[in-house]
Amino acid sequence: MCAPRWDxxxxxxxxxxxxxxxxxTPSNRFVWGGYYEPGSLIWHSRWVTSAGMYESREALAMPGDSHRAVLLRRILAKECDAPVVIRLDPCADYGTSALRAIRRDGDVWEARxxxxxxxxxxxxxxxxxxxxxxxxxxxxxxxxxxxHHDLVLEVxxxxxPDSPPDADAAWRATETAWQDGVPLLERTIAPTDTRHTYAVLRGLTSASGGMVAAATTSLPERAEAGRNYDYRYVWxxxxxxAGQAAAAAGAWPLVDDAVRFxxxxLLEHGERLAPAYTxxxxxxxxxxxxxxxxxxxGSDLIGNWVNKQFQLDAFG
Structure with missing residues:
Protein backbone atom coordinates (compact mmCIF):
# COMPACT_ATOMS: atom_id res chain seq x y z
CA MET A 1 0.00 0.00 0.00
CA CYS A 2 1.37 3.38 -1.06
CA ALA A 3 0.25 6.37 0.99
CA PRO A 4 -1.03 8.96 1.01
CA ARG A 5 -1.12 9.05 -2.83
CA TRP A 6 -0.90 6.35 -5.47
CA ASP A 7 2.67 7.26 -6.43
CA THR A 25 -5.89 -13.65 10.18
CA PRO A 26 -8.06 -16.11 12.11
CA SER A 27 -6.52 -18.01 14.99
CA ASN A 28 -8.34 -21.13 13.76
CA ARG A 29 -7.59 -23.16 10.66
CA PHE A 30 -9.34 -21.37 7.78
CA VAL A 31 -10.09 -21.04 4.09
CA TRP A 32 -9.99 -17.47 2.79
CA GLY A 33 -12.31 -15.79 0.29
CA GLY A 34 -13.99 -12.45 -0.19
CA TYR A 35 -16.21 -10.12 -2.17
CA TYR A 36 -16.92 -6.46 -2.92
CA GLU A 37 -20.14 -4.79 -1.88
CA PRO A 38 -22.08 -3.91 -5.06
CA GLY A 39 -21.19 -0.58 -6.62
CA SER A 40 -18.24 0.07 -4.34
CA LEU A 41 -14.69 -0.87 -3.42
CA ILE A 42 -15.72 -1.89 0.09
CA TRP A 43 -14.16 -5.33 0.45
CA HIS A 44 -15.08 -8.23 2.74
CA SER A 45 -12.38 -10.73 3.65
CA ARG A 46 -14.30 -13.88 4.53
CA TRP A 47 -12.85 -16.75 6.53
CA VAL A 48 -14.49 -20.14 6.77
CA THR A 49 -12.95 -21.71 9.87
CA SER A 50 -13.38 -24.91 11.82
CA ALA A 51 -15.59 -22.97 14.26
CA GLY A 52 -17.70 -21.04 11.74
CA MET A 53 -17.50 -18.09 9.36
CA TYR A 54 -16.50 -14.50 10.09
CA GLU A 55 -15.34 -11.49 8.10
CA SER A 56 -13.34 -8.30 8.02
CA ARG A 57 -15.01 -5.40 6.23
CA GLU A 58 -12.35 -3.12 4.74
CA ALA A 59 -12.19 0.17 2.85
CA LEU A 60 -10.23 3.33 2.31
CA ALA A 61 -12.36 6.03 3.90
CA MET A 62 -14.19 8.39 1.59
CA PRO A 63 -14.36 11.23 0.75
CA GLY A 64 -10.62 10.99 0.24
CA ASP A 65 -7.89 13.37 1.37
CA SER A 66 -4.84 13.98 -0.83
CA HIS A 67 -2.62 14.16 2.26
CA ARG A 68 -4.11 11.45 4.47
CA ALA A 69 -5.14 7.87 3.78
CA VAL A 70 -7.58 6.36 6.30
CA LEU A 71 -7.88 2.58 6.23
CA LEU A 72 -11.01 1.17 7.89
CA ARG A 73 -11.20 -2.45 9.03
CA ARG A 74 -14.19 -3.89 10.90
CA ILE A 75 -14.04 -7.48 12.17
CA LEU A 76 -17.55 -8.98 12.03
CA ALA A 77 -18.37 -12.03 14.16
CA LYS A 78 -21.55 -13.08 12.37
CA GLU A 79 -21.88 -16.78 13.15
CA CYS A 80 -19.44 -17.48 15.96
CA ASP A 81 -16.79 -15.92 18.15
CA ALA A 82 -14.02 -14.51 15.95
CA PRO A 83 -10.52 -15.07 17.35
CA VAL A 84 -7.96 -13.24 15.21
CA VAL A 85 -4.28 -12.39 15.13
CA ILE A 86 -3.45 -8.84 14.03
CA ARG A 87 -0.05 -7.64 12.89
CA LEU A 88 0.68 -4.04 11.91
CA ASP A 89 4.15 -3.38 10.54
CA PRO A 90 4.31 -0.02 8.73
CA CYS A 91 7.65 0.61 7.06
CA ALA A 92 7.73 3.75 4.93
CA ASP A 93 9.79 4.57 1.83
CA TYR A 94 9.50 1.07 0.37
CA GLY A 95 10.56 -0.62 3.59
CA THR A 96 13.55 1.56 4.48
CA SER A 97 12.01 3.71 7.26
CA ALA A 98 10.80 1.83 10.32
CA LEU A 99 8.55 3.08 13.10
CA ARG A 100 9.92 5.64 15.54
CA ALA A 101 8.57 8.10 18.12
CA ILE A 102 5.97 5.53 19.15
CA ARG A 103 3.54 6.50 21.90
CA ARG A 104 0.12 5.44 23.17
CA ASP A 105 -2.67 7.69 24.41
CA GLY A 106 -5.57 5.61 25.70
CA ASP A 107 -6.62 3.25 22.91
CA VAL A 108 -4.74 5.28 20.28
CA TRP A 109 -1.21 4.59 19.05
CA GLU A 110 0.80 7.29 17.27
CA ALA A 111 4.14 7.01 15.49
CA ARG A 112 6.34 8.35 12.71
CA HIS A 148 -17.83 -6.21 15.72
CA HIS A 149 -14.48 -4.56 16.37
CA ASP A 150 -13.16 -1.51 14.53
CA LEU A 151 -9.57 -0.71 13.61
CA VAL A 152 -8.74 2.64 12.01
CA LEU A 153 -5.31 3.40 10.57
CA GLU A 154 -4.34 6.89 9.39
CA VAL A 155 -1.25 7.58 7.28
CA PRO A 161 -5.87 16.23 13.09
CA ASP A 162 -6.19 16.47 16.86
CA SER A 163 -8.74 13.65 17.07
CA PRO A 164 -8.92 10.34 15.20
CA PRO A 165 -11.95 9.62 13.01
CA ASP A 166 -15.01 8.09 14.60
CA ALA A 167 -15.29 4.63 13.03
CA ASP A 168 -19.09 4.63 12.71
CA ALA A 169 -19.12 8.09 11.14
CA ALA A 170 -16.28 7.17 8.78
CA TRP A 171 -18.12 4.05 7.63
CA ARG A 172 -21.35 5.98 7.06
CA ALA A 173 -19.53 8.65 5.05
CA THR A 174 -17.76 5.99 2.98
CA GLU A 175 -20.99 4.13 2.25
CA THR A 176 -22.72 7.37 1.28
CA ALA A 177 -19.84 8.42 -0.98
CA TRP A 178 -20.05 5.16 -2.92
CA GLN A 179 -23.85 5.22 -3.08
CA ASP A 180 -23.83 8.78 -4.40
CA GLY A 181 -20.76 8.35 -6.59
CA VAL A 182 -21.62 5.23 -8.61
CA PRO A 183 -24.64 5.48 -10.94
CA LEU A 184 -27.02 2.57 -11.48
CA LEU A 185 -26.10 2.27 -15.19
CA GLU A 186 -29.28 0.30 -15.81
CA ARG A 187 -29.21 0.82 -19.58
CA THR A 188 -25.98 -1.10 -20.04
CA ILE A 189 -25.81 -4.76 -21.08
CA ALA A 190 -24.53 -5.94 -17.69
CA PRO A 191 -25.38 -3.32 -15.06
CA THR A 192 -23.79 -5.16 -12.11
CA ASP A 193 -20.46 -5.66 -13.87
CA THR A 194 -20.56 -2.16 -15.36
CA ARG A 195 -21.17 -0.60 -11.94
CA HIS A 196 -18.21 -2.47 -10.49
CA THR A 197 -16.05 -1.33 -13.40
CA TYR A 198 -17.17 2.23 -12.76
CA ALA A 199 -16.35 1.84 -9.05
CA VAL A 200 -12.82 0.69 -9.93
CA LEU A 201 -12.32 3.66 -12.25
CA ARG A 202 -13.75 5.97 -9.60
CA GLY A 203 -11.34 4.52 -7.06
CA LEU A 204 -8.38 5.08 -9.37
CA THR A 205 -9.32 8.73 -9.89
CA SER A 206 -7.65 11.34 -7.71
CA ALA A 207 -8.98 14.68 -6.52
CA SER A 208 -7.25 16.33 -9.49
CA GLY A 209 -9.34 14.26 -11.89
CA GLY A 210 -6.33 12.20 -12.96
CA MET A 211 -6.99 8.45 -13.24
CA VAL A 212 -3.97 6.22 -12.66
CA ALA A 213 -3.54 3.32 -15.06
CA ALA A 214 -3.28 0.87 -12.15
CA ALA A 215 -2.77 0.89 -8.40
CA THR A 216 0.29 -1.34 -8.66
CA THR A 217 3.97 -1.34 -9.52
CA SER A 218 6.30 -4.14 -10.61
CA LEU A 219 3.61 -6.80 -11.00
CA PRO A 220 4.48 -8.92 -14.06
CA GLU A 221 2.18 -9.17 -17.04
CA ARG A 222 3.54 -12.71 -17.32
CA ALA A 223 6.02 -14.41 -15.01
CA GLU A 224 9.68 -14.04 -15.99
CA ALA A 225 8.72 -12.17 -19.18
CA GLY A 226 10.47 -8.93 -18.24
CA ARG A 227 7.34 -6.80 -18.63
CA ASN A 228 7.13 -5.27 -15.16
CA TYR A 229 6.22 -1.61 -14.94
CA ASP A 230 5.09 1.08 -12.54
CA TYR A 231 1.59 2.08 -13.64
CA ARG A 232 0.70 4.41 -10.74
CA TYR A 233 0.54 7.38 -13.09
CA VAL A 234 -2.00 9.01 -15.38
CA TRP A 235 -1.64 8.16 -19.06
CA ALA A 242 -11.90 5.89 -20.00
CA GLY A 243 -13.64 9.23 -20.43
CA GLN A 244 -15.09 8.18 -23.78
CA ALA A 245 -16.35 4.90 -22.30
CA ALA A 246 -17.93 6.75 -19.38
CA ALA A 247 -19.60 9.17 -21.81
CA ALA A 248 -21.05 6.27 -23.81
CA ALA A 249 -22.54 4.88 -20.59
CA GLY A 250 -23.84 8.27 -19.47
CA ALA A 251 -21.53 8.31 -16.43
CA TRP A 252 -20.81 12.02 -16.52
CA PRO A 253 -18.70 12.59 -13.37
CA LEU A 254 -15.88 10.45 -14.78
CA VAL A 255 -16.20 12.31 -18.07
CA ASP A 256 -15.85 15.61 -16.24
CA ASP A 257 -12.75 14.35 -14.41
CA ALA A 258 -11.14 13.15 -17.64
CA VAL A 259 -11.81 16.46 -19.39
CA ARG A 260 -10.63 18.49 -16.39
CA PHE A 261 -7.30 16.71 -15.98
CA LEU A 266 -2.93 20.41 -22.60
CA LEU A 267 -3.34 24.07 -21.66
CA GLU A 268 -0.16 23.93 -19.60
CA HIS A 269 2.07 22.05 -22.04
CA GLY A 270 0.44 22.36 -25.47
CA GLU A 271 2.48 20.55 -28.12
CA ARG A 272 4.88 19.44 -25.37
CA LEU A 273 2.13 17.32 -23.81
CA ALA A 274 3.71 14.32 -22.09
CA PRO A 275 2.28 10.80 -22.49
CA ALA A 276 1.83 10.47 -18.72
CA TYR A 277 1.83 12.52 -15.52
CA THR A 278 1.60 12.07 -11.78
CA GLY A 298 8.46 -9.91 -11.54
CA SER A 299 10.78 -7.18 -10.34
CA ASP A 300 11.05 -4.17 -8.05
CA LEU A 301 10.85 -1.21 -10.43
CA ILE A 302 9.36 2.19 -9.63
CA GLY A 303 9.09 5.19 -11.92
CA ASN A 304 8.63 4.87 -15.65
CA TRP A 305 10.70 5.71 -18.72
CA VAL A 306 7.55 7.10 -20.33
CA ASN A 307 8.83 10.45 -19.03
CA LYS A 308 11.44 10.43 -21.82
CA GLN A 309 9.13 9.30 -24.61
CA PHE A 310 7.04 11.04 -27.24
CA GLN A 311 3.85 9.12 -28.02
CA LEU A 312 1.56 10.28 -30.79
CA ASP A 313 -1.43 8.48 -29.27
CA ALA A 314 -1.49 11.10 -26.50
CA PHE A 315 -2.86 13.45 -29.17
CA GLY A 316 -5.37 10.88 -30.46
Missing part, protein backbone atom coordinates in the same frame (compact mmCIF):
# COMPACT_ATOMS: atom_id res chain seq x y z
CA UNK A 8 3.89 7.82 -2.86
CA UNK A 9 6.42 5.47 -1.32
CA UNK A 10 4.95 2.20 -0.11
CA UNK A 11 4.19 1.70 3.59
CA UNK A 12 3.37 -2.02 3.25
CA UNK A 13 5.88 -3.67 0.93
CA UNK A 14 5.52 -7.43 1.30
CA UNK A 15 4.02 -7.80 -2.19
CA UNK A 16 7.35 -6.86 -3.76
CA UNK A 17 9.52 -8.57 -1.18
CA UNK A 18 10.07 -5.71 1.27
CA UNK A 19 9.26 -5.07 4.91
CA UNK A 20 5.91 -3.87 6.13
CA UNK A 21 2.40 -5.28 6.21
CA UNK A 22 -0.99 -5.13 7.89
CA UNK A 23 -2.60 -8.53 8.37
CA UNK A 24 -5.68 -9.85 10.14
CA UNK A 113 7.84 6.43 9.80
CA UNK A 114 10.07 8.36 7.44
CA UNK A 115 8.27 11.63 6.71
CA UNK A 116 4.87 10.14 7.55
CA UNK A 117 2.62 10.48 10.58
CA UNK A 118 0.65 7.38 11.61
CA UNK A 119 -2.19 6.82 14.05
CA UNK A 120 -3.86 3.50 14.87
CA UNK A 121 -7.12 3.34 16.80
CA UNK A 122 -8.84 0.30 18.25
CA UNK A 123 -5.88 -1.75 19.47
CA UNK A 124 -4.95 -0.47 22.94
CA UNK A 125 -3.65 -3.90 24.01
CA UNK A 126 -1.30 -4.29 21.05
CA UNK A 127 2.27 -5.21 21.96
CA UNK A 128 5.41 -3.86 20.33
CA UNK A 129 7.73 -6.58 19.12
CA UNK A 130 11.03 -6.79 17.27
CA UNK A 131 14.27 -4.81 17.53
CA UNK A 132 14.21 -1.01 17.54
CA UNK A 133 15.20 -0.97 13.88
CA UNK A 134 12.05 -2.89 12.87
CA UNK A 135 9.34 -2.49 15.51
CA UNK A 136 5.85 -3.75 14.75
CA UNK A 137 2.54 -4.20 16.57
CA UNK A 138 1.02 -7.56 17.43
CA UNK A 139 -2.37 -8.31 18.95
CA UNK A 140 -4.63 -11.28 19.56
CA UNK A 141 -8.29 -10.65 20.28
CA UNK A 142 -11.62 -12.43 20.14
CA UNK A 143 -14.74 -10.64 18.91
CA UNK A 144 -17.86 -12.16 20.54
CA UNK A 145 -20.50 -13.59 18.23
CA UNK A 146 -22.91 -10.89 17.06
CA UNK A 147 -20.43 -8.08 17.75
CA UNK A 156 -0.46 11.20 6.44
CA UNK A 157 2.34 13.33 5.01
CA UNK A 158 1.15 16.17 7.26
CA UNK A 159 0.48 16.40 10.98
CA UNK A 160 -2.70 14.53 11.81
CA UNK A 236 -3.36 10.78 -21.22
CA UNK A 237 -4.36 8.10 -23.75
CA UNK A 238 -5.90 5.82 -21.10
CA UNK A 239 -7.69 8.70 -19.38
CA UNK A 240 -9.18 9.72 -22.72
CA UNK A 241 -10.40 6.20 -23.48
CA UNK A 262 -6.52 16.34 -19.69
CA UNK A 263 -7.48 19.93 -20.52
CA UNK A 264 -5.30 21.26 -17.70
CA UNK A 265 -2.27 19.36 -18.99
CA UNK A 279 -1.86 12.60 -10.30
CA UNK A 280 -0.84 16.13 -9.34
CA UNK A 281 0.14 16.91 -12.93
CA UNK A 282 3.86 16.57 -12.28
CA UNK A 283 6.60 14.75 -14.15
CA UNK A 284 6.70 10.97 -13.85
CA UNK A 285 9.93 10.06 -11.98
CA UNK A 286 12.74 8.15 -13.68
CA UNK A 287 12.58 4.37 -13.54
CA UNK A 288 14.82 2.76 -10.93
CA UNK A 289 15.29 -0.43 -8.92
CA UNK A 290 14.49 -0.67 -5.21
CA UNK A 291 16.99 -3.43 -4.44
CA UNK A 292 14.17 -5.70 -3.24
CA UNK A 293 13.42 -9.29 -4.30
CA UNK A 294 10.36 -8.10 -6.22
CA UNK A 295 7.07 -9.83 -6.87
CA UNK A 296 7.63 -13.54 -7.70
CA UNK A 297 8.26 -13.70 -11.42
Missing amino acids: SGAVFNALIGGHGGYAI AGELWLRWTGAPDAQLTGPRSSRCFGLELTVPVGA SDQRL IRDQSY TAAR TTGGRVPDQRDLDLPGYPG
